Amino acid sequence: MKKPFDDLSTAQINKLYILLGVHIYTYNKNQEILPTIKSDNIIGIILEGSAQIKNIEFNGNEIILENLSKDDIFGTNISATDTENYQIIANENTRVLVIDYNKLINSKNLKHVYFNTFLNNLFDIINTKFREKNERIKILEKKQIREKLLEYFEIEYNKTRLRNIYLPFTLKDLSDYLAVNRSAMFRELKNLKEEKFIEVKGKKITLLYK
Amino acid sequence: MKKPFDDLSTAQINKLYILLGVHIYTYNKNQEILPTIKSDNIIGIILEGSAQIKNIEFNGNEIILENLSKDDIFGTNISATDTENYQIIANENTRVLVIDYNKLINSKNLKHVYFNTFLNNLFDIINTKFREKNERIKILEKKQIREKLLEYFEIEYNKTRLRNIYLPFTLKDLSDYLAVNRSAMFRELKNLKEEKFIEVKGKKITLLYK
DNA sequence: GTAATAAAGTTGCAAGTGCAACTTGTATAA
DNA sequence: TTATACAAGTTGCACTTGCAACTTTATTAC
Numbered sequence: 085m086k087k088p089f090d091d092l093s094t095a096q097i098n099k100l101y102i103l104l105g106v107h108i109y110t111y112n113k114n115q116e117i118l119p120t121i122k123s124d125n126i127i128g129i130i131l132e133g134s135a136q137i138k139n140i141e142f143n144g145n146e147i148i149l150e151n152l153s154k155d156d157i158f159g160t161n162i163s164a165t166d167t168e169n170y171q172i173i174a175n176e177n178t179r180v181l182v183i184d185y186n187k188l189i190n191s192k193n194l195k196h197v198y199f200n201t202f203l204n205n206l207f208d209i210i211n212t213k214f215r216e217k218n219e220r221i222k223i224l225e226k227k228q229i230r231e232k233l234l235e236y237f238e239i240e241y242n243k244t245r246l247r248n249i250y251l252p253f254t255l256k257d258l259s260d261y262l263a264v265n266r267s268a269m270f271r272e273l274k275n276l277k278e279e280k281f282i283e284v285k286g287k288k289i290t291l292l293y294k
Numbered sequence: 295m296k297k298p299f300d301d302l303s304t305a306q307i308n309k310l311y312i313l314l315g316v317h318i319y320t321y322n323k324n325q326e327i328l329p330t331i332k333s334d335n336i337i338g339i340i341l342e343g344s345a346q347i348k349n350i351e352f353n354g355n356e357i358i359l360e361n362l363s364k365d366d367i368f369g370t371n372i373s374a375t376d377t378e379n380y381q382i383i384a385n386e387n388t389r390v391l392v393i394d395y396n397k398l399i400n401s402k403n404l405k406h407v408y409f410n411t412f413l414n415n416l417f418d419i420i421n422t423k424f425r426e427k428n429e430r431i432k433i434l435e436k437k438q439i440r441e442k443l444l445e446y447f448e449i450e451y452n453k454t455r456l457r458n459i460y461l462p463f464t465l466k467d468l469s470d471y472l473a474v475n476r477s478a479m480f481r482e483l484k485n486l487k488e489e490k491f492i493e494v495k496g497k498k499i500t501l502l503y504k
Numbered sequence: 505g506t507a508a509t510a511a512a513g514t515t516g517c518a519a520g521t522g523c524a525a526c527t528t529g530t531a532t533a534a
Numbered sequence: 535t536t537a538t539a540c541a542a543g544t545t546g547c548a549c550t551t552g553c554a555a556c557t558t559t560a561t562t563a564c
Contacts, residue, residue, distance in 0.1 A: 218359055268512080
């Protein structure tokens with residue numbers, strides 16, 4: 085998977101920084117990222133750490149729209165977060181690089197080869213983000229918890245072709261990701277274990293049918 | 295909402311066509327779009343008509359990943375459709391413009407102002423597509439049919455601020471979009487009608503609580 | 505080490521949903 | 535016009551799920 089500054093030398097990256105007028109901000113765990121310039125035309129890149137984009141509903145409910153990790157991009161102009169209420173919260177100590185969208189899209193910059201490389205990387209990352217969202221939708225479209233779990237396993241299996249899946253988060257987080265009740269998901273995992281479909285050891289899930 | 299060739303003169307569009315080496319294909323209703331060059335690096339633009347991106351599962355199930363209408367873009371490099379089995383099927387007579395992705399990302403082209411405009415439009419369309427996917431995810435994350443319907447109404451209401459929502463598809467399609475059983479959705483619509491929350495007349499839904 | 509906090513795991517029960525099997529209504533084509 | 539689809543609408547029933555209320559086991563903080 086491409087990263088924003090792949091195929092660029094340090095010198096080129098520095099030139100890019102100047103060209104795009106970047107700013108770098110640092111956040112601690114649970115701090116909100118860019119609370120003041122939310123509506124501005126910016127693109128953010130996670131240089132270090134990780135964060136979550138949460139949608140805050142009228143009733144106070146929080147929905148995780150996206151998990152951002154190192155080298156992920158975000159911003160109202162490139163990977164829409166709604167005009168509605170949302171927050172981006174750092175999961176840990178996190179460094180964020182901020183680009184002015186208007187400078188990115190300024191034709192004066194386009195003549196630089198390194199700028200082109202950067203744009204190319206952006207398209208690649210955008211593509212990955214679309215793939216992630218499509219994966220999530222394919223899971224959420226399943227009507228039953230068992231089907232959602234199996235679809236999740238299928239998608240993860242296809243990435244590595246290994247029977248062992250290592251969850252990048254807790255089982256509770258998995259239930260949020262699948263948008264099902266946590267205890268109902270545990271019940272279904274228990275069924276799958278008893279039927280010898282899977283084995284679960286902490287965050288390692290083994291697909292016995294593969 | 296931006297279209298691919300907004301802010302460009304006819305002359306500029308023609309120059310773009312040459313620069314990007316475009317091809318235009320025509321399809322009839324129910325015909326598959328670009329079946330042969332699926333895996334190639336291309337970006338498609340719907341010039342006329344509409345189509346659906348369907349995911350075909352191992353068990354034969356079909357899932358609609360995306361509805362494409364006039365001026366929508368698609369393609370493996372810009373709005374990921376999985377490497378897995380999928381089809382793009384024309385809903386009606388449809389004209390598609392196909393761009394070679396490698397030419398789009400060729401730095402030689404970047405010096406042209408009209409090329410920059412086009413790139414700008416692409417970013418705008420990408421943004422819209424992300425917004426649409428986020429909307430869908432927000433709906434699918436709801437656990438109950440009633441909540442899904444209300445979330446759908448909420449999103450549509452916020453677009454126009456009008457109590458009347460006009461469905462762009464049938465109620466059956468709505469149940470697919472919400473990923474719920476059709477008859478269960480009808481039952482819930484009936485409840486909402488009886489509780490005077492909504493009125494339904496064909497494809498017009500009136501939100502009585504707004 | 506101990507306390508505090510969160511995750512993991514379980515269960516009963518009520519409520520919601522999917523599914524099947526219908527009927528009715530409404531387009532589209534011969 | 536009649537036939538043929540397909541959408542709209544309804545209902546009973548079995549099964550699944552959400553929810554609440556727990557206990558147990560890990561983590562994290564002091």
